[in-house]
Amino acid sequence: MVALDGPAGTGKSTVAKRVAMALDARYLDTGSMYRAIALAVLRAGVDPTDEDKVVAVADGAVLVVGTDPQKPGITLDGDDVAAEIRGPEVSLAVSPVSATKHVRELLVAQQRAIIADALDHVGGIVVEGRDIGTVVSPDAPLKVYLTASADARAARRTKQDSAAGRASTVDAALADVQRRDKYDSSRAVSPMMAADDAVVLDNTDLDLAGTIDALIGLVEQRGLRVTG
Structure with missing residues (x-):
């Protein structure tokens, strides 16, 4: 198992999916689960x-x-919400929702x-x-904390939003990245931080290829590649 943590805009999702494919492993985006609950909250008014x-x-x-x-x-209550959970309304709601102790315990x-x-x-x-x-898997054999400068992350988020057809600017993305960083790292329940034994990357x-190569190299060093 590979535990990949880090702030918004580091490319975790793309990197994690590509690494999982390269290793013939499964993939789990825990952030999408919190976003889906945030969407449910918004839908309920x-x-x-x-x-x-x-x-x-x-x-x-x-x-x-x-x-x-x-x-x-x-899916949320049977509806495919993969696209909807990436919208700006959900992005604003997900931090307070994910800071709720019971929500974190449930997910x-x-x-x-x-x-x-x-x-x-x-x-x-x-x-x-x-x-x-x-918190989720403190015994994971490989923990990686993926990070990057706020400016780099904002630029990546803007490019990602534009590719998905979502209106975005670098300034707005930077403000959102900084807001999420502050909220996620200062919440009382499960604050975002690197595990003591995590490799900080x-x-x-x-670039994307370089990040993937670095992660697969760590997997190989730990002897974690799935075989047959």
Whole structure:
């Protein structure tokens, strides 16, 4: 198992999917699960900062998360929400929703079950998020904290949004990256941080291929490649 943590805009999702494909492993985007709950909260007309109502929505939501790195996908109450959860409204709501203690406990339990199933049936999984190495899977044999400068991450996020047809500017992306960093690293429950035994990989000056090569190199060093 590879636990890949780090802030927004580092390219975690793309990197994690490519590494999982290269290793014939499964893939889990834990952030998409928090985004799906945030979407459920918005659909219910609930204030994302109203913890009691957020908890009620989360308890009633039915998430199905795909683990095929080529087409992971996610559904909320039977609806395909893979595109909708990337919208700006969800991006604003996901931080307070994901800071709710019960929501994190609920989704961490689901994430651990998905990881256990992948390890039992395939033998490997690449999991990306913000608390994988510290909370979800503290015993993961390889923990990597992927980071980059805020400016680099904002530029990447703008390019990603433009490619997906979402309106974005570098200044707006930088403000959002900085907001998410502050919120995620200072929340009381499962704050974003590198695990004590994580390998910190700064990819400010690395392209996608270079980042993937670095991660696969770490997998090889640890002898974690899935075989037969």
